[in-house]
Amino acid sequence: MVKLTIDNLPVKVKEGTTILKAAETVGIHIPTLCYLEGINEIGACRVCIVEIEGKQQLEASCNTAVEEGMVVYTNSPRVRKSRRTVVELILSQHDCLCATCVRSGNCELQTVANDLGILKQTYKREVKEADWPKSFPLVRDMAKCIKCMRCVQICDKVQDMHIWDVEGTGSRTNIDVSHNRSIKESDCTICGQCITHCPTGALRERDDTDKVLEALADPNKITVIQVAPAVRTAWAEYWHLDKKKATPGRMVAAIRKLGFDYVFDTNFSADLTIMEEGSELLARLGKRGVYKFPMFTSCCPGWVRFLKSQFPDMTGQLSTAKSPQQMFGAVAKSYFAEKIGVDPRNIFCVSVMPCTAKKHECAIPGMNDACGDPDVDISLTTRELVRLIRADHITPDELKEDQFDSPLGSGTGAAVIFGTTGGVMEAALRSAVYLATGENPSPDAFPEMRGMDGWKEATYEVAGKPLRCAVVSGLGNTRKIVEAIRRGEVEYEFVEVMACPGGCAGGGGQPIHGGKEMAESRGGYLRELDEKSELRFSHENPDVIRMYEEYFQKPLGHKSHRLLHTDHDAWEMPRSPRLANRE
């Protein structure tokens, strides 16, 4: 243990602790900007500087380790002056038009500057702009970038994708797409983790709320909205609603107030996905000689982009089942349109997803199987949904709970856990056992698939045969497992992949909390919802059963193939620059 004093308070911490963490143990919260624990401790912004007796210079507290007898001041006159100057310098190169910024009120720079009471601009304003392709789902605004390097580090260290890099040196240092590529020609998976870890509005999703408002204003459109499982874990965070208030029912009520004709649940199509994907797995297992294993889940578009760009020769191992978002769109514009007797071309299908890559997925050229128009017209992130609710001055905590509409609004407990790592696997296993044996397993028979570990594995018996399963989340872990599979070090029949660490609950489209990881607590809520569900098996969803009877007949049938499955080779994905090295 090391003893020191911080702001005259005695502190005792483990050797190797940073001054920043040591200060926190005595309730001193030194402001930071670039700091991201364990990922970006590089002392770049210099906001966390402190004065240490006997040292010539101020030191960054985020990456300076404590020493025995150190005397630290976090608010000495020198520190106060320097911290202020540092923030003023950052502000001089930052587009401070906060009123029109998506992160206003949730911007770490704004908070730090406001907290310091900086009320004037000391230095000449020098804001640099750069072009960015407007059609890309992910938007970088150079004028707001403070070069904290968090996006670079998240993409390097957690996602192992290396899309962002420092470009140029000296005063012209900038963050841009690595290897002098444009974002469109890069292998960016659009996971959005850089967005949720950006302290300012320099990174955000493409805003599609205007297109949704346009459709809502069009009397000829029947507006249908689906809400992904993970959205219900985070939609109310903006209003700080407690768990009792932040129910899916209240979320439905808020969305209905926006004016949608039908408010449906992606849980419905998650159950449908299990029917198709589970049947596909069993079918592939029956033809071991024909198919390569493992079969991979395909519901995460970030992961699909990853596999197609990093290991394109393995694309055939993806389940051909569409993601729940896309299955929902296809069903809405076929089965549902028929059912309510309208022209599917008049249906405007919106999804709310915890995800930025879903914006890409719904725009894949071939995803138009129902009527020729895109099956899903617009995919919004959870953040965009929150903005729509705020814009209509709706106060959710005053709303009465409502219910999803029928028939595409029902979902089982198996569907709701799609939003957390291991959930798709667990749901698939529950139904696979039933489909293979005719008997339900215990819904809690697969505990190894739960929890926040980045790489989980277990072998289960399905109809007397061992089924080797693995679950990974985060693309860094994903690369590790795929490489291990390729080297023959591990063998599985079925692998679930989610691009974001912890799964969709921690998705790149979710509300942002200063880089704080939320996947675990949000995922825990989904597990609770599952436990409380009356139905916990996808094959028991009565609306799904009815739809098969009335429309699809059976999983993997002719209609299913046309509407619920896709060819992952039908579109081009830019290749990873690493492929050149491998070849």
Place this chain on the structure above:
Amino acid sequence: MSRLSIITPSQAQTTVESLYKDLERRIIASPPGLCPVDMAASFLKLCHAQTCGKCTPCRIGLAQLGNLLDDVLSGNADMDTLQLIEDTAQTIYDTADCAIGYEAANMVLKGVHGFRDDYIEHIQHNRCTATLNQPVPCVSQCPAHVDIPGYIALVNEGRYDDAVRLIRQDNPFVTTCAFICEHPCENRCRRNMLDDSVNIRGIKRFAADHISNDYVPALAEPTGKKVAVIGGGPGGLSAAYYLSIMGHKVTVFEQRDKLGGMLRYGIPSYRLPRERLDDEIKHILSTGIEVKTNISIGKDLPISKIQKQYDAIYIAIGAHIDKKIGIEGEDSNNVISAVEMLRAIGDGNYPDFKGKNIVVIGGGNVAMDVVRSSVRLGAEKVTCVYRRRQEDMTALEEEVEGAIAEGVVMATLKAPVRIEADENGNAVALWVKPQIISKVKGGRPSPANSKMDEERIPADLIIVSIGQGIESHEFEKAGIPVKRGNFEAMDLGGVGVSEGLFAGGDCVTGPATVIRAIAAGKVAAANIDEYLGFKHTIAHDVEIPEPKMRNQEPCGRVEMHERDPFERKCDFSCIEDGMTEEEMLQETSRCLRCDHYGYGVFKGGRLREW
């Protein structure tokens, strides 16, 4: 009012003078990977500040040139701008009245030609081609990329064994390099920005001299693969060491009696004590390397046979053939080559030069080894004949100074013309043509014949030391491509003729430094491992101390001590003494820890494995 006065500099002038010195040191410590156009624009700004303002091209031209460069950097330029930059610079070069103007323009012109690609990238994409791949200056300059800040911190804490373990992750020849490395790591040391580079080699020497207990590295599971290494020098043994750790069965073929290559047969023991070299080789072999000495590949054993018996081959035969000077009388008796002499010494056969007048031709490090060995062998007089000036010698400055201190005469600006022999064919003198230093060619002043008469330098023995080549003949016959006397190996050390054949070190690059041969061996090990279908990593578990109090007060650099020249010139014992502990503590505390401060903490500061 006095008629004349002595100018005493004002405080402002004195301060500016000291700032010039700061800038000089700062340029030395310029990190690699900066934006070249930004640097050109910044240099131009400095040049413009030097302008007196009298003439148009310099006063206005350099300013406008600066504006154009800023346009390029700000993304406001097109290809016409680049043409305008070139035309304007050319005009300033052609019209400026003095060097302040025309040399400033020349710097811009050099850039426009030298890094045109980067100009174009800025113009077309508003981006730069430069990247800071390895931001720690010493690590980036070390060919083997040894974790220098890491081991300096360990030595500072007295953890010498850990320091050596850390170095061995990238370079198994710790002791050898502690004695004789050319230390490119020190060239761009950021400490130059304060005072002077850290004496990195000296710190390594301290670690190497204070290991308490050596260890055998952990070996990977045997792979069952066999690798032949041809040549037991630093490059071959480095490759063998890492391949052995990776679990491959390695056999080293050495054509001489003992291992070590140039470390034994080129470098005299007063620079690298033999017992220390033997210890180091023993450590390397402790990884289970098989050694076959006195086998000349090609002559004693055909290459094709090795190819059949081994899964991969690393050719690291070095450059051991002496080059001929090509003057009349060179084949007289008593004319020998540096290689011949140093090889004999390496095998323990010390010739007797007592009372002899020795003339050595050449100005490289090997020539210095020869003159200084000659002094130690009892020569009456040793003269080093060189075509250029002393400062043009390619030998390290400290080597040249050491030789002079030991009594060697530097006969510079003398071009050998012919060797005079007596009736028995024994050389008796070297005739030289005095030179005048002349035009700069390829960045280096070249010599030209002066009008002075030829001179005669009497000699009992003439030793030619003007460089080495490689013994490529047998390998060439086996189909290995040779270009300008060296093996042609691809970037990654592979040779394109047949599968599993790799080459590196002096035999590929031509005579270079020990650390480059070691680096080539390390690279070869990784590539051979991958070629054999593995991906072993070489890693360490040494915990590196966090940086302590920054020592930012300017402080002189500790130099190593050398034994008294009068004493040391009489024997072959080591001439250099290591630092004292007190000196080591001061010198290690001068390290600025670029692995932690600056870009190093963000990216590329430390590779824990390769």
